[in-house]
Amino acid sequence: MQKPLDTLADDEDSKGAPARNTLCYLILGLLWIRPMSGYDIKQTFDRAISSYWNAGNSQIYTTLKNLHKAKLVDAEVIVQTSRPNRKVYRLTELGRADLTRWLQEDVPERFSKDEFLSKLFFCGAASDEVALVHLREHRDSLRKQLEHVERVRREYSARSTRRPYVLEYQLLVGEFKEAELRAGIEVTERAIARLEQRIQS
Secondary structure, eight states, X not given: OOXXXXXXXXXXXXXXXXXXXXXXXXXXXXXHHSOEEHHHHHHHIIIIITTTOOOOHHHHHHHHHHHHHTTSEEEEEEOOSSSOOEEEEEEXXXXXXXXXXXXXXXXXXXXXXXXXXXXXXXGGGSOHHHHHXXXXXXXXXXXXXXXHHHHHHHHHHTOOOSOHHHXXXXXXXXXXXXXXXXXXXXXXXXXXXXXXXXHHX
8 A cells, every 4th residue: 555655755864865755754743743834843953853864944845845745734824914924734634644654664774874984994095194184073073963962952851841751752862862972972082092192103
């Protein structure tokens, strides 16, 4: 039996790899929590989701258009006098059923594309100094991501919520990402120290 999203083209992740319509389901999940405009969805991505799934404005609005076309969401224009009108999206029953089905599916094996690790793999053909530049930049990037994840966790854990079970899993995702980033920083700092010592000797 064909699923509603089978009629839509697969979206792509930030590196161009097929994403099995994951962005569609992330947006359906957000609309399951509450009705939102495209702007609201983008703000939520930037505030809470970007550490593990990034999406730009054009991707979000194109996906919303596709979801509406597939009858997985409804759209209502809210007329405002002092501001531009807002288009607010709500999950339909079909959308709720498709989200539930997706959540019950097995998660496929994940083989990510990582340009940093790919380049580092061949740094033996360059020099320790070149590798050190990449490692320091990578460490800085991981630290920024960790600061973001920690800030999100603090903000979310301090919230009052009518759905504590939803918050519980949102915080669990943060724990996974935080542990992953801390481990990455630890490995990177050890590598930096080793190369710095070798260069200085």
